[in-house]
Amino acid sequence: MDAAALWQRYQNLLYYNEGLGFYLDVSRMRFDDAFVEALQPKFNSAFAAMADLEQGGIANPDENRMVGHYWLRNPDLAPTQEIKQNVVQTVDKIEDFTNKILNGTIHPPQAAHFTDIISVGIGGSALGPQFVAEALAPDFPPLAIHFIDNTDPAGIDRILTRLRNRLASTLVLVISKSGGTPEPRNGMIEVKKAYAGHNLDFSKYAIAITSENSNLDNLAKSENWLATFPMYDWVGGRTSQLSAVGLLPAALQGIDIRAMIAGAKEMDSLTRIPDIKTNPAALLALAWYFAGNGRGEKDMVVLPYKDSLLLFSRYLQQLVMESLGKQKDLDNQTVNQGIAVYGNKGSTDQHAYVQQLREGIANFFMTFVEVLEDRLGPSSEVEPGVTSGDYLSGLLQGTRQALYENQRDSITVTISQLNPRMVGALIALYERAVGLYGFLINVNAYHQPGVEAGKKAAAAVLDLQRKICQVIEQEKTPLSLMELAEKAGEVDQVEVIYKILRHLHTNKRDIVLQGNLGEPNSLKISAL
Numbered sequence: 001m002d003a004a005a006l007w008q009r010y011q012n013l014l015y016y017n018e019g020l021g022f023y024l025d026v027s028r029m030r031f032d033d034a035f036v037e038a039l040q041p042k043f044n045s046a047f048a049a050m051a052d053l054e055q056g057g058i059a060n061p062d063e064n065r066m067v068g069h070y071w072l073r074n075p076d077l078a079p080t081q082e083i084k085q086n087v088v089q090t091v092d093k094i095e096d097f098t099n100k101i102l103n104g105t106i107h108p109p110q111a112a113h114f115t116d117i118i119s120v121g122i123g124g125s126a127l128g129p130q131f132v133a134e135a136l137a138p139d140f141p142p143l144a145i146h147f148i149d150n151t152d153p154a155g156i157d158r159i160l161t162r163l164r165n166r167l168a169s170t171l172v173l174v175i176s177k178s179g180g181t182p183e184p185r186n187g188m189i190e191v192k193k194a195y196a197g198h199n200l201d202f203s204k205y206a207i208a209i210t211s212e213n214s215n216l217d218n219l220a221k222s223e224n225w226l227a228t229f230p231m232y233d234w235v236g237g238r239t240s241q242l243s244a245v246g247l248l249p250a251a252l253q254g255i256d257i258r259a260m261i262a263g264a265k266e267m268d269s270l271t272r273i274p275d276i277k278t279n280p281a282a283l284l285a286l287a288w289y290f291a292g293n294g295r296g297e298k299d300m301v302v303l304p305y306k307d308s309l310l311l312f313s314r315y316l317q318q319l320v321m322e323s324l325g326k327q328k329d330l331d332n333q334t335v336n337q338g339i340a341v342y343g344n345k346g347s348t349d350q351h352a353y354v355q356q357l358r359e360g361i362a363n364f365f366m367t368f369v370e371v372l373e374d375r376l377g378p379s380s381e382v383e384p385g386v387t388s389g390d391y392l393s394g395l396l397q398g399t400r401q402a403l404y405e406n407q408r409d410s411i412t413v414t415i416s417q418l419n420p421r422m423v424g425a426l427i428a429l430y431e432r433a434v435g436l437y438g439f440l441i442n443v444n445a446y447h448q449p450g451v452e453a454g455k456k457a458a459a460a461v462l463d464l465q466r467k468i469c470q471v472i473e474q475e476k477t478p479l480s481l482m483e484l485a486e487k488a489g490e491v492d493q494v495e496v497i498y499k500i501l502r503h504l505h506t507n508k509r510d511i512v513l514q515g516n517l518g519e520p521n522s523l524k525i526s527a528l
Contacts, residue, residue: 006027012027023414025411026284028411029411031287047282054070054071065233065446067234067446069431094251101171109204110169115166116144120173121173122150124240125240128241128315129145132250133250134311136308138254141253148187148191160191171205172205176209179219180215207220230244241427260421260427265424271433285440288437300316300339301364303368306418312426321341324443339437367413372416464488477526478524481521482521501525
């Protein structure tokens with residue numbers, strides 16, 4: 001296609017919303033009008049399904065749950081008055097609580113103000129708040145936030161060590177829908193012990209964000225924690241950023257949560273339009289479908305050209321892959337669907353992997369994310385008439401063109417300014433694009449059986465660990481690996497047993513391994 005035809009295609013396909021200062025360019029995706037027309041029936045069904053979803057239809061039949069994260073930014077759409085009131089009251093409560101924290105009405109026993117936050121969560125309870133903190137937190141926030149988002153002991157120690165001199169002025173947010181998810185539960189227990197080790201009453205620092213009457217909710221109330229905030233069964237973790245999960249930590253960092261909500265509400269309205277070419281979420285879903293033939297045959301590479309959007313690709317990775325990565329479709333047919341997502345930031349990572357993207361295997365499509373405003377103030381020139389921001393813009397445009405010339409397709413998302421309203425809009429845009437695409441490929445985008453399977457498998461390993469430790473304690477003489485497996489009645493799990501023993505031995509957990517660790521059958525196992 002020559003330059004004139006490309007320019008005309010760009011103008012024909014460019015989506016722009018003046019109110020948000022938002023542009024979406026899918027012109028460098030090589031679909032034609034016939035492709036769009038062929039998908040129109042699928043989109044008609046998807047638009048209807050999305051409308052039903054917002055009205056309270058059961059979108060997660062596995063758990064008989066509604067899916068209502070859209071109600072978080074427009075409570076008037078909620079199917080019941082009770083849900084509407086809960087949403088409104090929760091935001092009011094977040095603001096009231098935040099004001100009391102920031103003005104010192106609520107303060108730690110040994111200090112006039114809180115200075116820091118430890119946020120304990122996993123998955124969507126961490127990725128969304130981390131993305132927003134990186135994107136929007138001021139350089140000197142009223143409370144600095146630190147995340148414990150894994151059950152890695154060294155990672156937990158790193159956070160607690162950095163805060164050891166400020167632990168007495170550090171709030172703790174514990175975020176878990178059930179209160180039983182191992183990673184946040186473990187993090188809470190470790191943090192609680194650290195506070196006790198400093199002679200601090202954990203309950204004077206702790207806040208729970210959880211479901212009503214969950215284990216965590218009951219614990220928080222029984223120990224009289226500072227506050228509890230709700231998690232709803234109709235909001236999944238990966239779509240929870242505009243619930244208390246994301247709004248409370250954002251507000252405590254001084255981020256305008258009302259603006260985030262307003263931006264999401266505005267984008268939701270734009271993406272309800274049942275017309276592909278005037279609906280930005282539909283355009284994204286169309287482009288994704290084209291790129292991977294509706295089968296996820298190409299990866300989505302996300303390259304934001306703004307340092308503060310560093311974590312956007314990581315946030316989208318969960319939103320897209322957990323939502324769309326499914327073995328079965330809604331008709332229980334095996335389909336093995338999904339779209340792999342990875343990325344980092346431009347132009348830094350042009351030096352890391354753009355060489356392969358341009359000249360290697362063409363198994364991807366690109367999403368460029370552009371922010372037009374370089375900085376809040378004026379920019380100095382690094383060359384006559386050229387600023388650092390000009391270079392960044394030039395690198396984006398040049399990379400887009402270089403990829404297209406070599407038959408690599410791309411989408412470009414452009415925003416005028418990075419602010420809370422726009423971040424809320426981006427969250428809403430991709431949530432709805434995922435929802436529409438899920439309906440296009442006939443999968444349930446709102447459950448995650450693979451994640452649950454992994455949790456069950458991990459629990460089985462820990463049960464096996466308890467069993468073999470009991471056998472070792474009861475035995476008077478050292479056992480071989482196979483003898484241990486036989487006595488535990490777990491011969492088919494001998495490899496897992498070896499790995500458990502190796503881990504226990506390395507961490508000096510009262511297990512003695514004699515022999516060559518590289519030759520498992522040579523080992524003799526006994527209690528210390």
